Amino acid sequence: MNTNGTLLEVKDLRTYFNTEDGEVKAVDGISFQLKRGETLGIVGESGSGKSVTNLSLIRLIPNPPGRIVSGEVLFDGVDILALKEDDVRKIRGRRIAMIFQDPMTSLNPFMKISRQLMEITQLHLGHTRHQAYDHAIKMLETVGIPDASTRANNYPHEFSGGMRQRVMIAMALSCEPELLIADEPTTALDVTIQAQILELIKTLKQATGSSVILITHDLGVVAGMTDHLLVMYAGKIFEQASTAELFAFPGNPYTRGLLHSVPDPLAEQGELYQIPGLPPDVAHLPPGCPFAPRCQRAEEICKREFPPFVQLTADHHSLCHFAGEVYEESKAEARP
């Protein structure tokens, strides 16, 4: 295994859902790469396809109604979408682990914490009960659960939300996965716990050297955590760049809008900026740019033609007819 290569490469992934309202293109032609040890952030509004993208990566899309229509997910060179179900199961939890949004419901209420942690290592690492139990305690200590050997025998309802999320992280990292997918891991937690959990993920990531995909709608979260960012809207990647570059010089009106709507504690009291309108109905997208109806910069062409995916620098792409201009504007604003 080389340590600097590409761990995950997604090519033209499309996941559609059949609903009564017609075919919903939840994820429509997404491509990105993730290097080993890197953290990738995926941001976007609710319903932009962030979670579906990540469930697609390990083939957990409920079918029916969902189905992965096309694309490749090359994980360490192997196309996960072409694997047999049994082989995918060997990857899940072992090499790709997930942390979910709501720690209150993602633990089985009828199983002791220790049992849930033991299950993974018994399954993937072939641990005996004894080994698995010791490993579970060790993992609970790693994620900072005090008095782990006693707490391991508790049931989930005896844990607070933050503690449960720690347990989830312990579970996810039990087999030292190469890729950790955290799907809005802090959304259901309050701010102080958020910071702790993010710090924990960061520390453990550095310790184990695994790659992380962090899904969130909180730009503050990704700013400090990620190396690269994807901005998703209506099932498509709108902008893609390194985190620093994207925050400094956004090349897409949507990204600019998002960054603009982050409250700035240093700014004078005033009205909070918000992007006008609502996210589009993905079942009935207009032919042009999906963001056009809400875009301040939109012109006639935006409503007619689907925008191109413009390359701004070697590592910076933006889906917009006017990507270049927006990029220059951002640079101009940043300079003085």
Next chain:
Amino acid sequence: MHDEKPIIPGDLDKPEPGLTPDPAPSYREGEIIHTAPEFAIAEADVLAPERGDVIAGSSLWRDAWRRLLKNKLAVFGMVVVLLVAVASLVGPPIIKRTTGYAPDYIPRDAKLIKPFPPFRAPDGSFSWLHPMGTDNQGRDMLARVLQGGQISLMVGVIATIVSLLIGVGYGAIAGYLGGRIDNLMMRFVDILYSLPYIILVIVLLAMFRRNTPTGQLVLLFVALGSVSWLTMARIVRGQVLSLKNQEFVLAARATGVSTPRIIFRHIVPNTLGPVIVYATLTIPTVMLTEAFLSYLGFGVQPPLASWGSLATEGIQNIGIFPWQLIFPGVTMALTLFSLNFLGDGLRDALDPQMRKL
């Protein structure tokens, strides 16, 4: 344990000097669990004298058990059911040893049907030998009622276990797999449902009639079990449908757990509450059906007896020897009442609305 009496934490333990409890915080027993640590300690003293197991997981079962114990009718039901079960098991051998009357022993003076004390036999004789009198053949009614209890309870329990095994598995698989398989499996259940099940059982029993009493009994188990799993399957399927979309199932799948394991290790335990309640309520239903079948002559064959078959014999002589109907009838009614009380109590105790998830 006091029912719903406010507990003021301070006066349960030795009150610490200087620490006065808040003015009358009316905590009820069940609610204390999630409050501050000092209350938890007070609760530990009240509810669990062994301090050790307060730290160990307070599982949902423990909470349910606690709630069940507060329900007087349910406790009454539980006690009666246990008493009847124990008496049925150990009663007949004890009677045989003390009085010599096995349930199927026909004495030489069989012609003389004895009533239960304090009534005298027609010839004026009196004895405590048969506390429930004798039947037409002079067999001891107490021994027969207890032995009938064995059979009746066994029919109820075994048929329920069969319905548990088939129903839970079937319902869980249908619910979890969903889609076309679910549709097919549940339509099959619907078809069986639409058949009048008493007639189905009668046909089964008549078609495969066995010559030995035990053979007939086994057939009865199979026949009753094979029709009583339908509702169980529906209940479990409904539960599984609502559980399978919960995040912990997704989380289990995301850790690579296999489908059978998810169904039986992760989902089925979560359905146990309703399953236990329904199983408890199935036992009396099955027992009643058995009594009905025995009444029609399809059930348990003599010399074996069940409460149903005893009642059948008794009803023929109801004018002259009423005890032959009264004793098996009352015992059975009492047991069925108790099982229903217990089932209702369990439902309240395990009610998902009250469950502290």
